[in-house]
Amino acid sequence: MRQHFTFDCAGDTLTATLDGADSTTGLLIVSGGNEIRSGAHAGMAALAAAIAAAGHPVMRYDRRGIGDSTGENAGFESTSDDIAAAVQAMRTRVPSLARLVAFGNCDAASALALYGPAAGIDALVLANMWTLESESDEPDEAEAAATMTAGAIRSRYLAKLKNPRELWRLASGGVDIGKLVRGLRQAAAKTEVTGLAAKLGQALAEMPVPAKLLVAEHDRTAMWFLEHWDSAPFAAARANAGITMARLDSGSHSFASAGDKAWLRERILEALT
Template identity: 80%
Template sequence: MRQHFTFACAGETLAATLDGADGSTGLLIVSGGNEIRSGAHAGMAALAASVAAAGHPVLRYDRRGIGDSTGENAGFESSSEDIAAAARAFRERCPQLTRLLAFGNCDAASALALFGPAADVNALILANMWTIESDTVDEADEDAAASTITASAIRSRYLAKLKDPRELWRLASGGVNIGKLVRGLKQATAKTEVTGLVARLGEALATLDRPATLLVAEHDRTAMWFLEHWASDAFAKAHANPHLSLHRLNSGSHSFASAADKAWLKERILAELRT
């Protein structure tokens, strides 16, 4: 049964939706970006309903300044109190809960990595974790868009071009913009930058003392950046953390939009809830 209610957070009122079930292991869904709790194309609402049908209660909520909640939207790095308040409200609404998992996609995954342990959450499911300090890409501008492509993706693209006789002919006949080629080669050989956010996430995952399942739609741009950083020194200690597991999906959908992607995500979440 679906219920709508509100709870308090730092002097503000947050709106929430509970899909009820009798199970003692519940799922807290944290919305990413500026999405409302129903998710893109109501994807999180559908996920909540299907997980609840499998016997696990699910709580979704709008953080401060988003959707039906009051207050100022200060971004995911200011959401620690929202996550903690939601976890408390969930346990109060469902007193049978003995274990609470939290799921987030994109910057919600990053927020959970940083703040989930302090919110009395027993395990984390982190999808397509956001590791970029800012995103100023104008997708209509090819050069600007290319600047956000990971170095490994650029290397793969140039390797494919070098294997294509038509591309080699274009290069030999002057049909290639040399300036763009030089910029691309510089990006392809660039070392992945370890920014402040990446360093914090690396430290958070390295010291995590509870299970965390990392999910990546490996052709999604945000996930590609995560994988680039995951292979860097910033996450070297996290690789040794026995509480972490990484699962890849052959997809480019950031929101797990296709039926097959949705089914994969649901099964991964249910597997963790059953553990």
Template identity: 55%
Template sequence: MRSVIAFPCAGETLVGTLDAGANTTGLLIVSGGNEIRIGAHRGMALLAARLAAEGTPVFRYDRRGIGDSTGENTGFEQAGDDMAAAVAAFRHEAPHLARIVGFGNCDAATALALFHAAAGIDALVLANPWTIEQPDDLPPAAAIRARYIERLKDPATYWRLLKGGVDLRKLAKGLAKISDTPSEDATRLAARLGSALATAGKPIEIVLAKGDATAIAFVDACVTTLPTHMIDTASHSFARGDDQAALESILRAALA
């Protein structure tokens, strides 16, 4: 049973959905980027329905300025109040909850790491945490480097280069990106995330899409001893059937 829930946050109105369940551990889904609460390709909505069918209550919401929620979208680094308001609404609508697991992908994962304690979340599953603030539209330097290394292992790359099948301007931009010194903003965010993960004092699982640029950048920027699950996919949102099954298995274990 899915209900649409409106709740207050700093003078604005946020909108979320509750997939009801009788279990005393619930899942809070934090949407990443500027996605509305259903997530990429409805993946989060379908995930919520499947977990709720097994008894897990699931709450998803739009932060201020996104989707149906009012106010200004000021980005994930200003979303702590939204998260706390969502947790309060979740507990109000499901008063039998004893424990809440937070799940987010990309910048939602980073927001959860930064703000979960103040929001009162008990455990985290963080997928492809966002660590990069960059001024251009190129992939992160670590992702470019990994891709170049992989291509250099393929003899066909050299044949394409000799035949003029490689865009030299694009190659030059990529090489320049690799040689750039990381920006202060980028290192600041990575440092904040690393500190938050190291001092959380709560169960945290990291989930990474092996071929995803954001996941590669996270591995490059943050050294962590936390339990880490690598899913063999390049899909940032775990869109393939096998990807979804692997992600759900990790979430079920965290919820248990």
């Protein structure tokens, strides 16, 4: 049964939706970007219904300044109070709840990595984690798409070197040497881990609860996350035995296709059981 209700967060009123079910293990969905709790094309509402049909209660909510909730939208890095209030609201609304798993995509995954364990969440499912600095308070997917990771550049040049036509262009002077040199420098560059990425690396290294990382391998945001994940500063995070990773051969940031949705649902159900 689907219920709508409100709860308090630092003097503001947040609006939530609960899909009820009998299991004592529940799911909290945290929306990414400026999306309302139903998600893009009602994707999170459909996901909640599917997880509830499998037996687990699911709560979604609009953070401050989004959708039906009051207050100021100050960006995902300012949502520690929202997450903590949502956890308390769900435990109050579902008193039989013994274990709470939280799911977030993009910057919601980053917010959960930073603030989830302290809020009382027992396990995390973090998809396509946002690791880039942005001039605004919100992640800019266009910004991620416009910049290639060093790994992507290396893959591109390796493919060119395997192509006889590209080798002929190089030998015959059909390649801009200056552009080639700049590209090779970018390909050889080490990934810088500063700012948000550094905070996330530390949070994952010290993560005290199980965390499942989900990656749509061809999504540019996910590619940037993997670039940071494979870097030396993330070595401690990679060594954390409580962290696992599942990769999907997809470029859909929001798991839009039917197959992607099914894959995401199964990974979340794995974390709930």
